[in-house]
Amino acid sequence: MTTEHDSTTTADDRSEATPLLTVENLRTRIRTERETIYAVDGVNFTVDRGETVCLVGESGSGKSVTCESLTGIVPQPPAEIVDGTVEFDGRRLLEATESELRTIRGSRIAHVFQNPQSALDPVCTVGDQFVEAITIHEEISPAAARERAIERFRAVGIPRASARIDDYPHEFSGGQRQRIAIAIALAADPDLLIADEPTTAVDVTVQARLIELLQGLTDGGMSILCITHDLRVVAALADRVLVMFGGTIVERATTEQLLTQPSHPYTQALLDSYDGLSRRADRSARGEIPTDGCRFRAECPHAVDVCAGPDQPTFAAVADREHHAVSCVHFGPEGDPEPILDDWREMRPISGGQQ
Amino acid sequence: MGTSPDPHRFEQVDWNEVGHSRRFVTPARAVFFAGVVLLVGLYVLQRVDTVLLGVYFERIDWVILLGTVVLTSGVIVPAVRRRELTRRVLGRLVSRPIHAAGAVFLGVLSLVAVVGPAVFGSPDLMFQHRFHAPYGFTGEASWSAECLGEVTDGEGITRYCDGTMTYPLGTNHRGHPMGHLVVEGARTTLYVLVFTAAFVVPLAAAVGIVAGFRGGRIDDLLMSYVDVQLCIPAIVVFFIGYMYWNVSLLLLLVMFGLLSWGGIARLVRSETLQRREDGHVLVARSLGASPFYVAKRHIVPNITNTLVPAIFHLLALLVLVEAGVAFLGFHHLELYSWGSTIQEGLDPSMTGVGLVVEPHEVWWVSTFPAIALTLTLVSLKLVGDGLRDALDPRRNH
Numbered sequence: 001m002t003t004e005h006d007s008t009t010t011a012d013d014r015s016e017a018t019p020l021l022t023v024e025n026l027r028t029r030i031r032t033e034r035e036t037i038y039a040v041d042g043v044n045f046t047v048d049r050g051e052t053v054c055l056v057g058e059s060g061s062g063k064s065v066t067c068e069s070l071t072g073i074v075p076q077p078p079a080e081i082v083d084g085t086v087e088f089d090g091r092r093l094l095e096a097t098e099s100e101l102r103t104i105r106g107s108r109i110a111h112v113f114q115n116p117q118s119a120l121d122p123v124c125t126v127g128d129q130f131v132e133a134i135t136i137h138e139e140i141s142p143a144a145a146r147e148r149a150i151e152r153f154r155a156v157g158i159p160r161a162s163a164r165i166d167d168y169p170h171e172f173s174g175g176q177r178q179r180i181a182i183a184i185a186l187a188a189d190p191d192l193l194i195a196d197e198p199t200t201a202v203d204v205t206v207q208a209r210l211i212e213l214l215q216g217l218t219d220g221g222m223s224i225l226c227i228t229h230d231l232r233v234v235a236a237l238a239d240r241v242l243v244m245f246g247g248t249i250v251e252r253a254t255t256e257q258l259l260t261q262p263s264h265p266y267t268q269a270l271l272d273s274y275d276g277l278s279r280r281a282d283r284s285a286r287g288e289i290p291t292d293g294c295r296f297r298a299e300c301p302h303a304v305d306v307c308a309g310p311d312q313p314t315f316a317a318v319a320d321r322e323h324h325a326v327s328c329v330h331f332g333p334e335g336d337p338e339p340i341l342d343d344w345r346e347m348r349p350i351s352g353g354q355q
Numbered sequence: 356m357g358t359s360p361d362p363h364r365f366e367q368v369d370w371n372e373v374g375h376s377r378r379f380v381t382p383a384r385a386v387f388f389a390g391v392v393l394l395v396g397l398y399v400l401q402r403v404d405t406v407l408l409g410v411y412f413e414r415i416d417w418v419i420l421l422g423t424v425v426l427t428s429g430v431i432v433p434a435v436r437r438r439e440l441t442r443r444v445l446g447r448l449v450s451r452p453i454h455a456a457g458a459v460f461l462g463v464l465s466l467v468a469v470v471g472p473a474v475f476g477s478p479d480l481m482f483q484h485r486f487h488a489p490y491g492f493t494g495e496a497s498w499s500a501e502c503l504g505e506v507t508d509g510e511g512i513t514r515y516c517d518g519t520m521t522y523p524l525g526t527n528h529r530g531h532p533m534g535h536l537v538v539e540g541a542r543t544t545l546y547v548l549v550f551t552a553a554f555v556v557p558l559a560a561a562v563g564i565v566a567g568f569r570g571g572r573i574d575d576l577l578m579s580y581v582d583v584q585l586c587i588p589a590i591v592v593f594f595i596g597y598m599y600w601n602v603s604l605l606l607l608l609v610m611f612g613l614l615s616w617g618g619i620a621r622l623v624r625s626e627t628l629q630r631r632e633d634g635h636v637l638v639a640r641s642l643g644a645s646p647f648y649v650a651k652r653h654i655v656p657n658i659t660n661t662l663v664p665a666i667f668h669l670l671a672l673l674v675l676v677e678a679g680v681a682f683l684g685f686h687h688l689e690l691y692s693w694g695s696t697i698q699e700g701l702d703p704s705m706t707g708v709g710l711v712v713e714p715h716e717v718w719w720v721s722t723f724p725a726i727a728l729t730l731t732l733v734s735l736k737l738v739g740d741g742l743r744d745a746l747d748p749r750r751n752h
Contacts, residue, residue: 073640077571099645106642113641118634123656123748129635132652133642168748181638188642 019046026084057244116178120169127165133187175206246295390424422553454741471538481530540693559616563623667739
């Protein structure tokens with residue numbers, strides 16, 4: 001196929017130097033009868049082999065649509081991927097046909113979704129669903145498939161796996177179902193796991209175990225793109241973090257950089273909101289999020305006129321650190337980031353004292 | 356993790372090969388093609404006047420044979436391949452006696468309909484034995500020229516003729532044994548069931564699923580067509596066909612069958628619309644499943660809750676429609692439908708040439724087919740409900 005010849009690098013170069021996944025200028029719109037929502041509006045990021053990248057942001061910031069756009073499982077219509085490139089292991093996914101994408105889904109890129117209650121087909125045994133994830137992509141004998149199912153269910157911590165693979169989803173607890181969903185996603189040994197809030201719908205103790213489970217996966221060389229708004233997940237899992245707001249990425253940093261020095265005003269507000277004590281009394285109620293310039297400018301205490309500029313502010317490094325960049329005019333060549341950084345210094349001691 | 360030691364196997368995948376060549380020959384398809392080839396072979400043989408098995412097949416027989424092939428490849432082969440599941444479902448179906456009774460009745464009905472005509476053959480017309488009472492009952496001896504049982508004297512000149520084991524269920528005005536008529540009616544009923552299950556139900560389900568799953572313009576188009584179709588009364592179309600073509604069971608099945616699936620299609624569509632938003636459908640898509648696969652493996656099994664009773668309701672409805680049309684007399688004369696037999700029993704003075712016979716005096720002519728018809732309808736409803744419960748793994752008896 002044509003996409004195969006597009007890339008000029010050889011396979012060896014690719015695995016060493018280029019990231020597993022490169023997303024450039026991804027734009028996904030959702031058309032409804034009344035309006036067009038710019039759900040993902042120019043997103044760039046990379047995921048390296050064996051790396052865990054977390055995508056954080058509030059509900060509606062475009063995290064899920066971003067991830068579902070990568071393999072084209074976002075429902076089209078109403079959604080429409082209008083622009084951008086997604087390069088996965090040398091292959092451009094947005095130009096691939098639906099049947100090409102189907103061979104990638106599951107076998108190379110797998111998804112785990114938020115709600116374990118609905119992730120499994122209620123009329124199908126969990127073993128059958130696991131086997132199905134393999135047989136979609138490869139021929140496998142029933143006995144071998146069953147053996148692999150038992151082995152993987154055991155690996156994700158389902159007790160008495162060999163007896164339980166013939167059970168139906170309603171016979172498992174929520175945490176077990178999410179483990180099974182993860183086992184099914186991993187059935188065909190994908191290279192990239194896209195986990196969309198995998199721990200949100202389960203209780204706290206189960207969350208901790210799921211995080212451990214996901215941590216173990218990257219040791220095997222798998223990459224994880226994890227959507228979350230739980231900072232504990234970020235701290236435990238992520239190598240790098242991307243902060244999304246209004247369909248754009250506003251800050252990218254390593255986990256440590258982000259947690260110690262959040263630099264975008266939105267990131268600061270997001271982190272500040274985790275203990276539930278808002279120290280910004282003047283925070284305005286959420287209105288319409290703008291679709292140009294800096295999306296956060298309506299709520300940003302540091303907003304200036306240039307924030308409204310037609311394009312998203314270009315990324316600028318924070319204090320010359322590697323990996324840490326922020327899309328804010330104050331960090332640009334003419335801006336002065338100090339007032340923003342001071343804000344965090346003011347917030348931090350208080351919240352630090354609270355914890 | 357195990358099976359992919361080569362990180363670059365991706366480059367070796369030939370995209371055109373994948374998804375097209377693999378598993379084209381499934382057991383179900385193999386059986387279907389083998390069946391069709393067999394039928395074509397039989398048809399050719401019959402055309403060159405080599406009648407096998409001593410049976411001459413009419414056009415309706417060919418259609419029903421094709422329907423049998425469709426049902427075998429679509430239902431029986433998958434059921435045999437997934438023996439465990441089939442056994443579990445059947446076990447749950449017969450776990451309630453009333454559902455078990457319905458299933459047994461339908462089984463016996465099918466068996467009798469298939470084997471009966473071959474075993475009993477088609478008896479000659481015995482006008483001299485007309486209106487014989489069933490065994491253990493008596494009828495007026497003057498109705499028939501020859502009484503096989505004991506003749507007892509009644510008031511005045513009236514004499515009564517006892518029923519005999521020659522005709523255990525009695526005879527009708529032509530001297531046809533009632534047992535034969537009930538068996539022939541069972542065959543007609545089985546034809547209706549097979550035709551509906553093999554052609555009408557898949558059509559309805561396919562239209563509903565495509566409309567619900569694809570949505571958009573295809574949905575609008577299909578559902579507008581269904582709306583139009585639901586407005587056309589099948590019986591009027593049938594009578595128009597009746598005027599211009601030879602009346603036959605096939606005409607009835609085609610007219611009523613092909614105009615009556617709109618309701619199921621609508622039902623399936625609305626269920627599909629709900630189900631396609633389910634998380635597990637998204638999961639299946641994220642695992643690389645094709646829309647057809649998702650529909651087959653994850654949509655259809657989840658809508659059996661409404662689909663199965665609706666199908667059995669349609670089956671019962673068409674059996675009743677066939678009986679009703681035959682009752683009205685718009686049936687093929689050589690086709691002994693339960694409906695036409697009931698009519699003969701209820702209006703004997705029309706058919707019993709030159710005799711004054713009250714319907715209640717020859718009650719057996721209408722009663723036995725009516726019992727068979729009623730039991731069939733009740734069994735269909737019971738099995739429909741039982742199967743729905745049995746197919747739902749969340750319902751534990």
